[in-house]
Amino acid sequence: MLEIKNLHASVNGNEILNGVNLTVKAGEIHAIMGPNGSGKSTLAGVLAGREVYAVTQGDVLYRGKNLLEMAPEERAREGIFLAFQYPVEIPGVTNTYFLKAALNSIRKHRGLEEYDAVEFLALVKEKLKLVDIDQSLLNRPVNEGFSGGEKKRNEIFQMAVLDPALAILDETDSGLDIDALRIVADGVNRLRSKENAIIVVTHYQRLLNYIVPDFVHVLLDGRIAKSGGKELALALEEKGYDWIKDEVENPPVHF
């Protein structure tokens, strides 16, 4: 589904991603872990099409197409969804209006009938249950005055409505207490399927207790330094990131 090859990206001339290689197949969950400043959010941003990042080298193929040539809205219509680390407040635009515009734009792109108000509301009510969100939130301006937990749940709610093929969760666990974390993780797990893939970007292992990954990758200095199964996340929790740094800097010598 997604193939990242030798990806280099920079912000204001500072190189942040330094040759990332990653392949994600349908049905898989990949966790990207790493210390602060290792390039995790940059990777998520590049995939979603944030314009502050300049890709200086490398390719990203999404379902066989060159992802880097697509505008952010095209990526969304092709099935990519970014759950923001810091969901944006949009005063004056209600959640319903926003989400209906988004969904219909995606449906139109896929050659499907646009939903009318009744069909949309039916869908939305169904999806609200997934993340335990009160219906009154629909008529409030997007994220305005929401608590940290409500904002993150709203991201997963949007994900549920838009039904992406590839979801990228950027530090969705940050700022969540354990109950909210569980609700968010439950929501994500229920959206899992054989057809879609999820990339979970996180600093801590605890989210991965709830969203169990198939693969764990450690990002260090803009490059994937180590990959493994879910047990790698546990090792990181226990030992931190320094041992991987050592491994990278002093690779074991084989004769």
Add this chain to the structure above:
Amino acid sequence: MTTGKPSTDWYRSRFETWEKTLNGSSATALHSIRRAALARFDELGFPTTRHEEWRFTNTAPIASAAFLPVLSYDGSGVSRADMESFLFAGLKASHLVFINGHFSREWSSVSRLPRGVRVESIATALTQDHDGVLKHLTRHARFDDNAFTALNTAFVQDGAFVSLPDNTELDEPLHLVFIAAGNGTPFVQSPRNLVITGKNCRLSIVETFHSVRVATCLTNVVSEVVAGENSVIEHDKLQIESAGAYHIGTAHISQGAGSNVVSNAITFGGAIVRNTMNVVLEGEGAECTLNGLSVGGGKQLIDNHTTIDHAKPRCSSHELYKSVLDGASRGVFNGKIIVRKDAQKTDAKQTNRTLLLSDDATIDTKPQLEIFADDVKCTHGATVGQLEEEQVFYLRSRGIPLDTARDILTFAFASDVVNRVHVQPLQEQLDALLHARLRQGRVAEEG
């Protein structure tokens, strides 16, 4: 360059010609006021940008034109279809229509009103109670330091007169419709409105300004509003005149103790528009809210000048003025707040926010706080900028195209003010007008 002031000369000669036709009515008290106003206008001349209150707004295009004062009613320039588009569907309101500043009996309609309420033209009110009307007319909006008010007063003839006795609540809003109807020559209309409420009244007034087939004209309107003790007034003003219209609107609001006045001033049209709002909080515990929205494109200049005079203790004022400016349009916001020595416990808040949609659009924003009391709370803030990139990206990341994203965000920014209008059919109309004015996140060019 010749000495003298050709622009004021023009109006003086028009005045003198008119005066000769007045015969007996030139001996009235009102006419003496007109003469004094003309003399003052002559002394002041049109303001220039050297005048502090007009620093950012060059009135030369108005001063250099010879606008013919419209001295009598002529309704022939307005068709039924025109009228229907000016009266909002669903707005069950009494409406007074003025064409080029003169009351139109044929198009106006006043529903049954509670006892003692007067809703009529100033001209009618003057014939019935000349001295009574003059207790207020021209007393609140002073012409000694404002040339446009002086010019309006010199030619004062007609406008809306609304008077509510104590304890009167009007359920339906009053709609005052001002139409500038083109007749081939540049003209000036000078409507003059007077609204007086007694104690404990409730009233909503909607003023809308339109134009039909106007190449160029000047609307020079002055409104005086006196809010009695504990009265609640909503005053909405919509300006949608054509791109050839100049509009100078001056409102003076005097508020009694415990009264509450909300003003929403919405400007879409016009070449040069200046809205001056002067509010005097003359009684303890009075509250006023001034909201404004300007949506400008092309070469429009939209200037909002507000003065809130906290004369008595425990009054509060809230101001929110927003502008959306595109093309090479210009905006001005000048918000003066005066807190008098005795006005302790004043609470004043002023906010000015501007969205610039093009590189050539500009805004001059200036708060002016003059505080002479010590126990007061006054805050002001101004922001100027483009749409927030992060908001645009958020919408796009959900599949919404760039143009639509900009459209949604621009509309949300502006509709914040429209949503503060409580007269429901007007709010719906404003919503539709705003949608038409903002297309794909840009200000539509004037038709």
